[in-house]
Amino acid sequence: MGYIHHEAHLRSSDVISDIVIGMSDGLTVPFALAAGLSGAVASSSLVVTAGIAEIVAGSIAMGLGGYLAGRTEADHYSSERRREVAEVESVPEKEKEEVREVFAEMGLSPALQITIADELAKDKVKWVDFMMKYELGLDEPDPNRATKSAFTIGLSYVVGGLIPLTPYFLIKSPHEALLYSAGITLLCLFIFGYFKSKVTGQPPVSGALKVMLIGALAAAAAFGIARLVGG
Amino acid sequence: MGYIHHEAHLRSSDVISDIVIGMSDGLTVPFALAAGLSGAVASSSLVVTAGIAEIVAGSIAMGLGGYLAGRTEADHYSSERRREVAEVESVPEKEKEEVREVFAEMGLSPALQITIADELAKDKVKWVDFMMKYELGLDEPDPNRATKSAFTIGLSYVVGGLIPLTPYFLIKSPHEALLYSAGITLLCLFIFGYFKSKVTGQPPVSGALKVMLIGALAAAAAFGIARLVGG
Numbered sequence: 001m002g003y004i005h006h007e008a009h010l011r012s013s014d015v016i017s018d019i020v021i022g023m024s025d026g027l028t029v030p031f032a033l034a035a036g037l038s039g040a041v042a043s044s045s046l047v048v049t050a051g052i053a054e055i056v057a058g059s060i061a062m063g064l065g066g067y068l069a070g071r072t073e074a075d076h077y078s079s080e081r082r083r084e085v086a087e088v089e090s091v092p093e094k095e096k097e098e099v100r101e102v103f104a105e106m107g108l109s110p111a112l113q114i115t116i117a118d119e120l121a122k123d124k125v126k127w128v129d130f131m132m133k134y135e136l137g138l139d140e141p142d143p144n145r146a147t148k149s150a151f152t153i154g155l156s157y158v159v160g161g162l163i164p165l166t167p168y169f170l171i172k173s174p175h176e177a178l179l180y181s182a183g184i185t186l187l188c189l190f191i192f193g194y195f196k197s198k199v200t201g202q203p204p205v206s207g208a209l210k211v212m213l214i215g216a217l218a219a220a221a222a223f224g225i226a227r228l229v230g231g
Numbered sequence: 232m233g234y235i236h237h238e239a240h241l242r243s244s245d246v247i248s249d250i251v252i253g254m255s256d257g258l259t260v261p262f263a264l265a266a267g268l269s270g271a272v273a274s275s276s277l278v279v280t281a282g283i284a285e286i287v288a289g290s291i292a293m294g295l296g297g298y299l300a301g302r303t304e305a306d307h308y309s310s311e312r313r314r315e316v317a318e319v320e321s322v323p324e325k326e327k328e329e330v331r332e333v334f335a336e337m338g339l340s341p342a343l344q345i346t347i348a349d350e351l352a353k354d355k356v357k358w359v360d361f362m363m364k365y366e367l368g369l370d371e372p373d374p375n376r377a378t379k380s381a382f383t384i385g386l387s388y389v390v391g392g393l394i395p396l397t398p399y400f401l402i403k404s405p406h407e408a409l410l411y412s413a414g415i416t417l418l419c420l421f422i423f424g425y426f427k428s429k430v431t432g433q434p435p436v437s438g439a440l441k442v443m444l445i446g447a448l449a450a451a452a453a454f455g456i457a458r459l460v461g462g
Contacts, residue, residue, distance in 0.1 A: 036284025053267025
């Protein structure tokens with residue numbers, strides 16, 4: 001069958017995933033907000049004010065949200081680890097039983113489950129490592145993850161958000177600015193969606209079209225509803 | 232040491248995590264945007280228009296983003312599964328070697344690694360299940376996850392976003408409306424942060440304060456910068 005073996009199971013790095021998180025909302029939400037306001041206000045300067053307020057609000061909310069998520073993950077890991085260390089000391093038989101359960105779920109025979117549990121129990125550090133990873137499904141987080149995450153997400157949001165806003169800085173009529181904003185942003189969403197899909201191992205063109213479609217739908221809906229409310 | 236054994240390793244369900252995703256941005260970003268505009272425009276009706284445009288934009292972007300993420304996860308799982316099924320057929324020795332590597336990483340002896348790999352290889356379905364879960368770290372996703380996720384995230388964003396906006400519907404002066412909006416929203420952020428922390432197993436009061444602080448910082452920054460830009 002001409003099958004070539006290579007395990008290209010791509011895993012995006014943390015930084016790339018943070019850029020994707022920040023930029024995907026950053027390109028979409030300020031774009032849609034600006035489009036919505038373009039249908040409801042007379043001057044581009046109001047769109048710029050609202051757009052910048054949104055970029056500041058969104059980047060801080062998402063950046064600090066990322067920081068908090070990172071800290072929570074780190075705290076969670078260390079509190080669970082302390083618990084496992086204590087349990088391995090105080091209730092070793094119960095913990096061995098839990099090791100066996102992990103392998104029972106994998107479909108291994110009871111005899112093999114016991115052999116494995118006894119072997120793992122010889123080294124307490126390894127044993128705790130095992131419980132953390134395979135019983136609880138927790139990987140040790142990078143200690144600087146929270147801070148890096150906050151900056152990467154926040155900055156990506158700002159960069160993404162300034163793209164749709166640029167035409168409103170330069171063109172007085174919000175209707176005219178919207179045309180340029182939509183053109184540039186949909187193009188950027190396409191390019192962004194293309195690379196995002198590549199990185200996550202998805203078909204890039206259809207991924208790019210989906211990302212672009214979300215932006216277009218959000219902008220069209222915001223435009224229609226803001227016009228109804230503001231008009 | 233009076234240690235009581237109970238493994239209360241809390242894992243929040245998918246729905247709850249979607250509500251948290253939607254509501255945490257929904258309470259924060261429209262609140263901060265409205266606060267920012269309150270410092271830069273003369274009438275509450277503009278804040279309402281911009282706020283509603285933001286809620287529409289944000290809920291669609293996040294909801295469809297959640298849909299896309301769910302679909303991508305499902306597609307990724309089935310394409311990886313097809314690959315593993317093909318590999319188990321075409322290069323079984325290579326795949327057995329990969330099973331052994333998983334157990335080598337756990338710290339098990341080479342003899343045990345071989346015994347386990349041979350036992351798993353007897354049942355091809357179990358073998359593929361094993362590779363999916365333990366080599367690739369992938370769990371089979373719920374087929375309706377994408378759609379449910381989109382609705383839950385989008386609706387939570389709308390509910391969260393309407394809370395800070397309500398005072399602007401009722402009070403003409405945006406400065407006065409902002410006081411009520413900040414009071415109500417910070418209270419809701421505290422309550423939301425409290426339950427979010429409970430659900431994720433974190434200390435609830437400090438978690439609640441952190442969530443409230445993020446909202447307050449985002450709103451204060453948006454207010455300051457929008458005033459600079461718009462003033």
